[in-house]
Amino acid sequence: MSPPxxxxxxxxxxxxxxxxxxxxxxxxxxxxxxxxxxxxxRGKTSLLRLLTGxxxxxxxxxxxxxxxxxxxxxxxxxxxxxxxxxxGIKDELTPLENLRMAAGLAGRRLDExxxxxxxxxxxxxxxxxxxxxxxxxxxxxxxxxxxxxTAGALLWILDEPLTxxxxxxxxxxxxxxxxHVRAGGxxxxxxxxxxxxxNVPIQRxxxxxxxxxPAETMSAGQ
Amino acid sequence: xxxxLLTVIRRDLLxxxxxxxxxxxxxxxxxxVVSLFPLGIGADPQLLRSIGPGVVWVAALLAxxxxxxxxxxxxxxxxxxxxxxxxxxxxxxxxxxKALAHWLIYGLPLLAIAPLLGLQFALPAEAIGVLMxxxxxxxxxxxxxxxxxxxxxxGLRGGGVLLTLIILPLYVPALIFGAGAVDATxxxxxxxAHLSLLGAFLLMCLVVSPWVAAAALRVSVE
Numbered sequence: 472m473s474p475p476x477x478x479x480x481x482x483x484x485x486x487x488x489x490x491x492x493x494x495x496x497x498x499x500x501x502x503x504x505x506x507x508x509x510x511x512x513r514g515k516t517s518l519l520r521l522l523t524g525x526x527x528x529x530x531x532x533x534x535x536x537x538x539x540x541x542x543x544x545x546x547x548x549x550x551x552x553x554x555x556x557x558x559g560i561k562d563e564l565t566p567l568e569n570l571r572m573a574a575g576l577a578g579r580r581l582d583e584x585x586x587x588x589x590x591x592x593x594x595x596x597x598x599x600x601x602x603x604x605x606x607x608x609x610x611x612x613x614x615x616x617x618x619x620x621t622a623g624a625l626l627w628i629l630d631e632p633l634t635x636x637x638x639x640x641x642x643x644x645x646x647x648x649x650x651h652v653r654a655g656g657x658x659x660x661x662x663x664x665x666x667x668x669x670n671v672p673i674q675r676x677x678x679x680x681x682x683x684x685p686a687e688t689m690s691a692g693q
Numbered sequence: 694x695x696x697x698l699l700t701v702i703r704r705d706l707l708x709x710x711x712x713x714x715x716x717x718x719x720x721x722x723x724x725x726v727v728s729l730f731p732l733g734i735g736a737d738p739q740l741l742r743s744i745g746p747g748v749v750w751v752a753a754l755l756a757x758x759x760x761x762x763x764x765x766x767x768x769x770x771x772x773x774x775x776x777x778x779x780x781x782x783x784x785x786x787x788x789x790x791k792a793l794a795h796w797l798i799y800g801l802p803l804l805a806i807a808p809l810l811g812l813q814f815a816l817p818a819e820a821i822g823v824l825m826x827x828x829x830x831x832x833x834x835x836x837x838x839x840x841x842x843x844x845x846x847x848g849l850r851g852g853g854v855l856l857t858l859i860i861l862p863l864y865v866p867a868l869i870f871g872a873g874a875v876d877a878t879x880x881x882x883x884x885x886a887h888l889s890l891l892g893a894f895l896l897m898c899l900v901v902s903p904w905v906a907a908a909a910l911r912v913s914v915e
Contacts, residue, residue, distance in 0.1 A: 523779060526915045549781035557772025563711035572707075573773075575700040578782045602711075618776075 473536045475550070475625050476500045477522070477657055482531035484517045491517055492679045493530065501655045504648065505674045506666065513679030515661040516556065519630050522659060523553045535626075549578075552624035554632055558615035562604040566590050566614045569603060573618045581621055589617045593643065608635045616644065627651060629660035697782045701790025702797070709798045715760070719799050720806065723756040727810045738815040745814025746824060746875030747868075753803055753828065754835060754864050760799045761839040761860070762853045764791060765910065769847050778914055788906035792840035793833075800832030816875070823878045823888075830891045831871040837898040838863045844909035866894055 476498065483493035491514035499505050507515050520526040522533055524540050524547065533540045535547045560569045567586055574581035590599055593613040603611060612635045619627060627648075633641050645667055652658055652671050666673070709716055730748045731741055768774035777787050807828055811821040842860035846852035874887035 525775060525778060545781045548779050551779070553776070553779055555772060555775060557770075557775065559772035559776040561708060561771065561773060563708055568707075572700075572704050573776060575697075576704065576777055576782075576787075577780045578697055 474501060475655075475657060476534075476536060477626060477659070478534045478537075479522070480532050480534075482518070482521060482533065483529040484514055484521060484526075485529050486514075486517065490529075495531070495676070495678060497674065497676055499657055499659070499674060501657060502652055502672075503674060504652050504658045504660070504668070504671055505676055507659065507661045507676050507678060509678040515678055516630055518678055519553075519555070519628050519659065519661065522628055523551065524548070525553075550624055551626040551628060552619050552622040553628045553630075554615050554619050555630045558611045559618070560603050560611055560614050563602060565600050565602055566595055566606070566617070567599050569614055570618055570621055574621055577622065579622075586617075586621060589620050590614070592620070593617045594639065609637060609640060612636055613640065616647070620647065625656055627656065627658040627660070629658065631661055631663070633662050633664050694782075694786065698786050698790045698793075701787055702794045705791060705794030706797065709794075715763070716798060716802075719756050719760045720802050722759055723752050723803055724806060724810065726752040726755060728813060731813050741814045742816060742820075742879065743876075745811065745816050746820070746827075746872040746879075748814070749807060749810055749824060750827075750831070750868050750872040753832060754861065754868060756803065757799060757832070757835040757839055758857055758860065760795065761836075761843045762856055764795055764840060764843040765847050765913075766843070766852070769914070774910070775914060778910065784907040784910060785903045788840055788844065788910060789903035792836045792903065792906070795840065796833045796836035800836055803832055804828050816879075820875050820878045823884045824875045826884070826888060827871040827874040827891060830888060830895050831867045834867045834891075834895050834898050835864060837895075837902040838867075840906045841902050841909060844906040844913060847910065847913035867891065870894065 478498040480496055482495040484491045495518065497505060507518060509515050517526065521528050524533070524544060535543060535550070540547045559573070560566075561572070564572060567583065567590065570586040570590065571581050571583070587599060590596065593616060595610060595613055595617070598606060598610065603614060606614070612632075616632065619629075632644055636644065641664065648658060649668050649671055727749055730744065734740060734744070765774060768777065778784060780787070804825055807825055808821050811824055816824065839860055842856045842863070845859060846856045849855060870887045870891040874884035874891065877887055878884045
C-alpha cells in the first residue's frame with residue numbers, strides 16, 4: 472500500500488450557478504497539516520465536503536494514497552474522520568452511548584473503558600451519564616471531538632473545530648492536533664481563530680479569492 | 694455485514710425507546726382513524742364488514758407516512774446521517790437497517806392492534822386472521838418504499854407533503870392486494886392469490902428499495 476497522501480488536483484466547486492472556486496491544488500503527506508483559509512461564504516466548508524467524498528466536485532480529483540477516493544471509498548472512509556459544523560451526536564443518548572454507537576456505525580468496536588477514558592480526557596468526566604440534550608454547545612463539540620479520537624483515523628478533516636470551545640478547550644484541541652500530526656497523522660482544517668502549534672509544519676491554502684473585487688482583496692490582505 | 698445491520702437497527706430501536714411519545718402518537722393515530730369510520734357510518738354490520746379491510750389498510754398507510762417523514766430527517770439535522778454515510782460500511786445496509794427498524798417500531802405494533810380494530814368492523818375470525826397476515830406481509834413494504842421517499846425529500850422545505858405525493862401512489866399495489874386478500878376471504882374465494890402477490894411485491898421491495906434509498910441519500914446529503 473502506498474504511503475498516506477492526500478492530493479488534490481484542479482478541484483472546482485459551484486453553488487447553484489456561482490463558481491465558488493476552481494483550480495485548487497494541494498498535496499499533503501504524513502505529519503502535515505493544511506489550514507484552509509478564506510472569508511465567509513468562500514467555499515471552505517464545500518472544499519472540506521469534497522475532500523470527505525460527501526459531495527462530488529464540478530471538476531478535478533481528490534486522491535488518497537494515489538487512488539481517486541471514489542474508487543477506494545471503503546478504505547478511505549476507514550482511514551478518515553470528519554468533524555463538520557454539525558456534531559453528529561444524538562440528543563437522546565449519553566456521551567458514552569454516542570461514542571460507542573458512532574464506533575459501531577463505523578464498523579468498529581469500542582469498549583466502555585476506552586470511551587470513558589477519551590471523554591474524561593476531553594473534560595467530560597462529570598457528564599458521562601447525562602443525555603446530550605442537556606449539555607452545552609461547547610460540551611457537545613467536545614463529544615464530537617472525542618469521537619474523532621476514538622475513530623483512530625489517519626486523516627482528520629475538521630471544519631471549524633474550535634467554535635464554541637472555551638480557552639481550555641482550544642488549548643486541548645491544539646495539543647490533540649499536535650499529537651496527531653507528530654505521530655504521522657494528516658489534518659485538513661479550517662478555523663478563524665489563531666492556531667498555536669509548536670513544531671508542526673502548517674501549509675496554508677486560500678480558497679475562493681478568484682472572484683474577489685480589488686477592494687475586498689485589499690481588506691483581506693490586511 | 695450482518696452485525697453492522699444489527700447495529701443500525703439497534704441504534705434506531707434505542708432512539709425510539711428514548712422517545713416514546715412519537716411512537717405512541719403514530720399508534721394512536723392509526724386507532725383513531727380506523728375508529729372514526731364505524732362512528733361516522735353507523736352500526737350496519739354488513740356495510741362495516743365490506744369497508745373494514747380497506748379502512749384498516751388506508752389507516753395503516755397514513756400512519757406509516759406520519760412517522761416516515763422523520764426517518765432520516767432527525768439524523769440529517771444533527772449531522773449523524775453525514776457520519777453514517779462516511780462509514781466504511783455500505784450505505785445500502787444503512788438504508789435497509791433503518792427501514793427494518795422503522796417496521797419493527799411502527800409496523801409491527803399495527804399487527805397487534807389490528808384484531809381489535811377488526812372486531813369493530815364485525816369481521817369474522819377467519820377474516821381477521823387474513824387481515825393480520827396481509828398486514829404482516831404488507832407493512833414491511835410500507836417501510837421499505839417509504840424509506841425511498843423519505844430519502845428523496847430529505848432537506849427539502851415542505852418535504853412532508855411531497856413525501857405523501859411521491860409515496861402514496863407507490864403504496865397502491867400493497868393496498869389493493871392487502872385489502873383484497875381480506876375481501877376475498879369474506880367472499881369465500883380464498884386469500885392465497887392476493888397474499889402471494891403481496892409477498893412477491895415485498896421481495897421486490899426488499900431487493901430494490903435499499904439501493905434506491907441509498908442513492909437518494911447520497912444525493913440529498915450533497
